[in-house]
Structure formats: C-alpha cells, structure tokens
Amino acid sequence: MVTYTGAVDPPFRLSMLIYDRRYRSLTLQAIVFILVMLAASWIIDNTLKNLADLGKTLSFDFLFRRAGYDIPQQLIPYNSDDTHLRAAVVGLLNTLLVSVLGCIAATVLGVVAGVLRLSSNWLIARLMTVYVEVFRNIPLLLWILVCLALFTEIMPPPNAYRGENPAAGMILFDMVAPTNRYTAIPSIGMTNPPGTLALGREGISWAFIAFAVVIAAALAGRRLLRSWARRVQDQTGKRPTTWWISLAMFALPVLLLTWYFGLHLIPPVLRGFNFADGINLDNALVVLWLALTLYTGAFIAEIVRAGILAVSRGQSEAAFALGLRPRRTMSLVILPQALRVIVPPLISQYLNLTKNSSLAIAVGYMDLRGTLGGTTLNQTGREMEAMVLMMAVYLALSLIISAGMNIFNVRVRLKER
Amino acid sequence: MSDTHSETVAFMRETMLPPQPPPLAQSGAIRWLRENLFSGPLNIALTLVGLGIVWLLVGAVGPWLTHSVWNAGSMAECRQIVAETWGQGATGACFALVKHRWNQFLFGFYPQALYWRPVLAFGLLFLALAPLLFSESARARRVVLGLALVLTLVVSAVLDAPGPALAGMAVAMLGWAALVEARPRPALLASLVYPFAAAWLLWGGSLWTEAMALAGFAMGFVVWRGLARFGLFAFALAVVAAAAWWLLLAGPLAAALAGVLPLRLQPVSSDQFGGFVLSITIGVAGIALSLPLGVILALARRSDLPVIKVLAVMFIEFIRGVPLITLLFVASLLLNYFLPPGTNFDVILRVIIMVTLFAAAYMAEVIRGGLAGLPKGQYEAADALGLDYWKAQRLIILPQALKISIPGIVSTFIGMFKDTTLVVFVGLYDPLKAMSDTIRASFEWKGAYWEPYIFVGAIFFVLCFGMSRYSMYLERRLKHDHR
Numbered sequence: 001m002v003t004y005t006g007a008v009d010p011p012f013r014l015s016m017l018i019y020d021r022r023y024r025s026l027t028l029q030a031i032v033f034i035l036v037m038l039a040a041s042w043i044i045d046n047t048l049k050n051l052a053d054l055g056k057t058l059s060f061d062f063l064f065r066r067a068g069y070d071i072p073q074q075l076i077p078y079n080s081d082d083t084h085l086r087a088a089v090v091g092l093l094n095t096l097l098v099s100v101l102g103c104i105a106a107t108v109l110g111v112v113a114g115v116l117r118l119s120s121n122w123l124i125a126r127l128m129t130v131y132v133e134v135f136r137n138i139p140l141l142l143w144i145l146v147c148l149a150l151f152t153e154i155m156p157p158p159n160a161y162r163g164e165n166p167a168a169g170m171i172l173f174d175m176v177a178p179t180n181r182y183t184a185i186p187s188i189g190m191t192n193p194p195g196t197l198a199l200g201r202e203g204i205s206w207a208f209i210a211f212a213v214v215i216a217a218a219l220a221g222r223r224l225l226r227s228w229a230r231r232v233q234d235q236t237g238k239r240p241t242t243w244w245i246s247l248a249m250f251a252l253p254v255l256l257l258t259w260y261f262g263l264h265l266i267p268p269v270l271r272g273f274n275f276a277d278g279i280n281l282d283n284a285l286v287v288l289w290l291a292l293t294l295y296t297g298a299f300i301a302e303i304v305r306a307g308i309l310a311v312s313r314g315q316s317e318a319a320f321a322l323g324l325r326p327r328r329t330m331s332l333v334i335l336p337q338a339l340r341v342i343v344p345p346l347i348s349q350y351l352n353l354t355k356n357s358s359l360a361i362a363v364g365y366m367d368l369r370g371t372l373g374g375t376t377l378n379q380t381g382r383e384m385e386a387m388v389l390m391m392a393v394y395l396a397l398s399l400i401i402s403a404g405m406n407i408f409n410v411r412v413r414l415k416e417r
Numbered sequence: 418m419s420d421t422h423s424e425t426v427a428f429m430r431e432t433m434l435p436p437q438p439p440p441l442a443q444s445g446a447i448r449w450l451r452e453n454l455f456s457g458p459l460n461i462a463l464t465l466v467g468l469g470i471v472w473l474l475v476g477a478v479g480p481w482l483t484h485s486v487w488n489a490g491s492m493a494e495c496r497q498i499v500a501e502t503w504g505q506g507a508t509g510a511c512f513a514l515v516k517h518r519w520n521q522f523l524f525g526f527y528p529q530a531l532y533w534r535p536v537l538a539f540g541l542l543f544l545a546l547a548p549l550l551f552s553e554s555a556r557a558r559r560v561v562l563g564l565a566l567v568l569t570l571v572v573s574a575v576l577d578a579p580g581p582a583l584a585g586m587a588v589a590m591l592g593w594a595a596l597v598e599a600r601p602r603p604a605l606l607a608s609l610v611y612p613f614a615a616a617w618l619l620w621g622g623s624l625w626t627e628a629m630a631l632a633g634f635a636m637g638f639v640v641w642r643g644l645a646r647f648g649l650f651a652f653a654l655a656v657v658a659a660a661a662w663w664l665l666l667a668g669p670l671a672a673a674l675a676g677v678l679p680l681r682l683q684p685v686s687s688d689q690f691g692g693f694v695l696s697i698t699i700g701v702a703g704i705a706l707s708l709p710l711g712v713i714l715a716l717a718r719r720s721d722l723p724v725i726k727v728l729a730v731m732f733i734e735f736i737r738g739v740p741l742i743t744l745l746f747v748a749s750l751l752l753n754y755f756l757p758p759g760t761n762f763d764v765i766l767r768v769i770i771m772v773t774l775f776a777a778a779y780m781a782e783v784i785r786g787g788l789a790g791l792p793k794g795q796y797e798a799a800d801a802l803g804l805d806y807w808k809a810q811r812l813i814i815l816p817q818a819l820k821i822s823i824p825g826i827v828s829t830f831i832g833m834f835k836d837t838t839l840v841v842f843v844g845l846y847d848p849l850k851a852m853s854d855t856i857r858a859s860f861e862w863k864g865a866y867w868e869p870y871i872f873v874g875a876i877f878f879v880l881c882f883g884m885s886r887y888s889m890y891l892e893r894r895l896k897h898d899h900r
Contacts, residue, residue: 028649029724036728043755050754121460122453123467137881138874139835142849149866355740361842362850369742383750391739391747398738 051384060389062380063088069375071366073282077201084376091371092393098285098367099354102292106353107346109293110300117305128301135298144291144362151283155180161270175267177275183286184268184275191262207261214253222246284365288357296353300346307342340412347405351398358394368393484509487516491861514865515872518856522873525691525846531621531683533578535694537586538615540569542701544593545611548604550887553894562594612705619690619698621682625674629667633659687765691846693876699765700834703772707833708826710773711780712819716810718781719788729781736778741836744771749843768840776833783829787822788814820895827888831881848873 017027051058063085070080075093078086117128135143156168158179170177177184194210196203225242233239257263268278311334319329360367361374368390377386441447454464484503489495495511503509515522524532543565551558570587578586597604613627637659644651675681690698717729736744748767753760791814799809819826841847846855853869856862 025722029722032728033724046757047754050758053758116463119463120453120456121463121467123471124463127467127470133882134878137831137835137878137885139838139849139877141838141841142870142874142877145850145853146867146870149870153866358740358742359839361742369740373743373746384754387743387747387751391743394740394743395735395738399734 047384056381056384058385059382060385062376062382062385065380067376068379071371073285073366084372084380087376088368088372088389091366091368094285094365094370095354095357095360095367098288098292098357098360098365099350101289102296102353102357103350105289105293106296106300106349109297111304113297113301114304115308117301118308132298132301135295136302140291140295140356141359141362143295144288144359147287147291147294148283148363151178151287152180157181158184158270158274161275170268175265177268178286179275180283182275182280182283184278184280186265186267187277187279189264189266191264192260194261207257207263210257210261211254214257215250218246218249218253221249225249282365284360284363287363288360288365292353292356295356296349299349299352303342303345303349307338310341311337336412343408343412344405347401347408351401354397354401355394481508481510485512486510487512489513490517492864510871511865511868512872514856514862514868518862519872521692521856522848522852522869522876523693525694525848525852526689527685527691527694528683528689530577531685532576533573533582533586534618534621534682534685536569536572536576536578538618539697540565540572540590541593541611541614541618544590544597545608548597548601548608550891558597562597566590566594612702617682619685619694620687621684623671623675624680624682625671628674629671630663633662633667636662687763690765692848692852695765695840695845696834696837696848699769699772699837699840702769703776703833703837704830706769706773707776707780707829710777711784712815714777714781715784715788718785733778733781736775737782741772741775741839742842744775745839745843747771764843764845768843768845772833772837775836776829779829779832780826783822783825784818786825787818787820790821791818823888823892823895827884827891831884834881834884835877848876 017023064083067082067084067087068080071078071090073094074090078090113128113131116124119125155178160168161177175186194206196205225246229240229242266277268275315333316329319333357367358369360370372386373390377383455461484499484507486495486498486509489498492511495513499507499509543561547558547561551561573583593607613631617624617627637655640658641651641655644654714729714733717725720726748771752767795813799813838847838849841850846852857865
C-alpha cells in the first residue's frame, strides 16, 4: 500500500516574499503601509515647518478666549463676552436645528410627492415629476439664493403690517408674519409656569420635562399594550382593539398637562418698528430650511417611489388571500418590505442634508461653519485648528448617523434560512 | 342555431352592419379625462388641487414672463419699457440682461478675443468621448460627431475666431472625426491626448509644457510594458521613471523645445476663468479623474489585504463624512501648509484635486455596490480560468460591476457638476452666485434678481438632465440579460 505523506512545505526563502502568493500579500501591505506613513510624516513635517515659519504653534487655547462677536440665532444663551468654544457650540446647535427641521419637513414633502407621482391622476403625477426633475437637476445653491431673494425682495418690511389698513396681512390665523428680515412666529406661553430646572446658565422648564416624561411613559405603555394584544391573539385568535387605548394614553395626559400649565400661543404683535412677544426667526434660518427641504424632498420623493415600486403586487394579493385586512396588509406586509428599500438611502439623504446645511454660508446663517469655521477662524487666524475641529465635528455627526443606519440595516435584513 | 334559422326565416340580413362608434363618454378626450383626471372623488379633488397650483404658478409668474423685455441697455430702461407697454405697475422680466451679459455667464473674464478656445476645447470633448460613449451605435456616434463639428465651427465663427484658427480647427476636427470613424482604436489614444490639448487651449502658454507632461505618462507606460514580466515592480519603476521625468527633465526640455519651435497661445491666467467655462473645466476634470480613482478605492475596500482595506475605509469614510465646503476651504486655506515651504500652485488645480477626491469617495461606494451585487460565481469562474487578480478584475469583474453601477455613477457625476457652484466660497467665479453678484453690482443691472438665476438654472438643468437621460440610454443599451 502506498500512503501519500503530503507535500513538504519548502523552507522559507527571501525570494518567496515576491514570488509566493502567500507571502507576497504581506510584502505588498508592508510596502503600502510604509509609503503611506512616509507620505503622512512628510505632510506633518511640512505643516510644522510652515507653521514655524509663520511663527504659529498648534494650540487650542483660542477656544477659551473671548469671542467678541454676536450670533443672531441662538438656542442657548450667548453673548459676545462668551468664549469661542461656546460660540462653536451655538453654531453646532444651529446646524443641528436646521438639519432636524429640514429632515422632518423634507421627509413629509418627499413622501407626499413620491406617492403622488405614482398617482393615477395624470395632472398631479406630471406636476410631481416636474417638481422632482427640476429640483434634482439644479444646484442647491441656486435654490438657496432663490429662496433668499424671495424673502428679501418680495416679503414686506415689518412696518408694512402697521396701521388700520396695512399693506401686508399676517398669515395662518394671524399667527405668522413673514417680513424681509425675519419671520415672526408665535411663542408658547404658560399661565401657570412650574419654574425651571437650573443647569448653569441654561435652564430647562419643568413643563418640558413633564411632557417628555409623559410621552416616554406613553410609549412604554404602548409597547406593553401591544405585547398584551399579541398574547391575547396567540391564545384566542382574536386581536383586541387597541388603537383607542394607545391614543388615549398619549392624548389624555398631554391634554391634562396642557390644561394644568395653561399652555397657549402668544401671537407676535407689532411694537414700535418690530414684532414682539412672539419669536422672530432669523430669515437666514427660514430660507435655508425652505431650500434644503425643497431640494432634499425631491430626492426623497424618488426614493419613496422606488421603494413602493419595489414591492410587487403579488405581495398585497397574497396578503389579501390570507385574509388580512387592508390596514394590516399595509403594516405587516407592504411597509416592512418597502421600508427595507427606502430607509438606507433615506438616511443617507439625511446625511446629505446635514452636510449641505453648511451652505448656510450663502445666507449668513451662523452654523458651525459660520462660527467656528468662519468668524472664529478669521478673528484668531487659527486655520489649522479651527478646520481640524470643524471637520472632526462633522465627521462625528456623520458617523453617528451612519451607525444608526447600520443598526437599522442589521435589524431589517432579510433573514434567509 | 343560426344556420337552421336562416332556412326557416324569410328575411335574413346578409351583410354585417358597420360598427357603431363607441359612445362619446367612452372614447377620445372625454374618456381620457374621465380615466385620468375625474375617476373618483379623491381624483377629482387632486385634479382641482393640481389646477389650483398651476393657476397660482401661472398667475404669479405668467405676466412677469410674458412682459419680458429682450432689448434694453439697463434695468431702468427695462422698467420704463414695461411701464410704457403694459401700463404703470406692471412687472416684467428683463432678459435684456442675459442678452447683454451672456458672455460673462458663459466665459467669466476670459479675454473676449479668445472665446473660441474654450469653445473648441468643449467641442473636442465630444470628439474625445465619442469612441467611448457611443461605441456601439454608429448612428448616434455620427450624429454626435457631426453636431460637435458643425456647432463648434459655427459658434467659433460667430464668436469672431481668427481665420487661421478656424481653418486649423476645421482640419483638426475633421481629421479626428475621420479617425474615430475609420480607426476606433487609435482614436482611443487620441482621446487620451485630449486632456492635455484641452489644458493647452484653456490656459494657453507654450504647447511644450503640456506635451512634456504627456511624454511623462508615455514614458511611464513604455517602461511598464517593457518590464511587464516583473509584474508590480515594473509598475513601481514606471511610476518612478515618470516622476523623475516630470521633476527633472520636463521643465528644461520644454523650455529648450520652446526656444527651438515656439508653439504658443496667448496665456490666460486662472483668475480670468469664470462662469460655465470654470464649472465645466472643474466638472469634466473631476469626472475624468474620479472614476479611475473611485474604481481603485472600491477594489481596495473589497481587498483581502487588511492594511489596504483599512486605509481605503478610512479615506472613504473621512471624505464622505465632511461637507464639500470644508474640503474646499482646506484646499484654499490649508493645502499650502501641507506642501514644502514656498510651493504655491494654481487655485483651480487645487479645487480640482479636492473635488476629485470628494467625488472619488462617493464613486467608490457606488462601484463597491456594483461589485457586491455581482454573483460569487463570476469571481470563482475567473479564478477557475486561471486569471490573476488584475486580469480577473479587468476582463470579468469590472465590466459587469461598472455596468450595474451606471445609474449611481452618473448621479454622482451630476451631483459633482452641481457642486462645482460651491467654488464661489473659495473666491472663484462660479456662474451662479459670483457672476450674478458681479453683474448685479454693476450700475446698469442693479436689482436684477431672477433673470440671472433663471438663465444659469436653465443651463444647469439642460446639462444635468441630459446626463441623466444619457445614463438611461446607456443602461438600456448595456442590458444584455433579463430580456
């Protein structure tokens, strides 16, 4: 009998680093790594030399010095005596504000436009096609400039609202007054304010905390309710009606709190040359929000349309054949499949919107780029530090959003068996 | 039974009646209206809303557009003409501005006598692209070639190109078109020369600068092919040889050759670029450079070699994580810090580099999607044929992966072309904001807001919409499966 003892591995020779596929990859990686490190050290060396030539050092001290400039739109208290760091935080919050507002509005607009583009109504479908194609094929910057021109050129000045027979009328039940400098919207007032929770200079109203707690509790209650309903369905085959209970869980405490705190809207009123009592939204914010919404909405409309078209008709027919009602067909069969197609590109649109909000530079909205990468950079002359910090913040924002997307992708992935 | 019937009944109609037209409500426009606009209460409501929107839009913009003025010297004159023709208080668009200043939107501050050079560069672009983009459909290719040829010549003549230049253009373009038609493969080589020819036409100066840059590539290629049996080392040597050529020999040689045979065009500096010449220069350069870079990055990200993969992931995620504006600011503020003291290079080139890196990261993700979408059997089949990594990628994997990713690639291109407007924030004259602001700052056209935006927006729309339609055409043409 012949037994095969197996080939003996030849002893390692240096030439195998080049000719043997097992070792060649190691050689290649080592070379690439060394080259990249050399390039990086070359760049860092150049940077240090250049900075030294200009008499600069790398230091982030400037963040703790007095900023000395004002920011028109702020979510946390800020004045020109605050530090550059606080200015940067105000800018970051402004970026987040316009991004979140934009994402919400663009989603609503995009879903409506995407669904309507598939409508059997010829006129509406064509209108939506025109909207989508026009907004997708023209640069965002143009839409921002057009919206800016709309507000600065066409909107009336605040004092046009004055007098017995004003030249301009407020819209939305006399609650909103768009002017050429700001948009006055109502503020929220309380007849029975519960005081604020002081956190340094910021304060959070207890009313806000109460609402947050109530809504969180209602969400938890809704979860319990659903699992109970599922249990009952598993045991008896009948699903108890739960929608009015979950609605009541949200609505009742919220209404109760609203009544208790005496929540009401305070409409803006013209006093002197300007509107008072309400909130005067900087037009830069409104313009940027509007433009980002219209632009991103067109992209989201296409995503939604593709998602709806991706679920074949057979799916809903099969669900009906199983005896599911239309509403549950939608929630159990159609939506989960459409969402799997829609959500990943949707979130990358959110990411794009957040990054595009840096076009605030075109309207003078003080976002992160306007504060840290704009006025602070110009005043302190610390280009390197300010840019590195700004890019790091944007990068962190994007990575957080894409981490969220990855979690979603893993959860909804097709479980193939 | 009808046949039994026919024998028993005295009278029987022997000819068929001509078919009646369908009822009025079931045919033609009325039926179409009923089906598409008024099929139910919801549909009727939607139609009414749609009509309302159209009414509002037409009401708001219609009079302004129909009252437009095309012949005037200034905004005040426009307003006067509108008031005289349509009565006091009427508003009208003043497209006289476009007529007066179109050249600034298109060419920026490019010297007026030299407008034919960017036009020629743009026309040649289609000659260079024809063998690549329309390789299968001879008819489409001929239409593109013919249009490019005729339009370039006509536009150049209208723009007062000097006679010798026109004659030279006609000869060169006809020769190139004939080459594309007769010998497609050498025509591809001509396409490779195109970027250098375009750079020469746009920036002018001595031809030998661009020629020597091209010679560096040629030399690298010769070294690589000559030593091809050494595999990757040949490639490394080729890179070294080309770099040595550019750094040591190209400059002096170009100067010497220029002394012997001065082939010069009047130089145009980068700060004279503006408008669509700038946008299209950045856009085309970015597109041409980002595609190969994106392919390399995508392959690196899917590589089995961990170091290369990690480097690619870091690069791609970093670029995709920051806004383009910050990268442009890096180009204008920080790039000089990264290079040896005293280096200072052209701002357009810096912007092109940044835009390319930006687009390449997005491109890499699109192509990675295409690579991932390919069935595993394709990779295994390539291995089974005994192809090495690069041959397998080049012959089997990439052609299919790129084909799947065409829609994504083109939409990345469109996005990048739209993003070229952002160069205004680093001080370049983009057609949209910088040019509009410049023109609005002049005494005559103060207060003209909408006309520049409409003009520039329309051009962007045509270009981007054209690209997306081309990608649809390409998708259909390349779709060999699932018939």
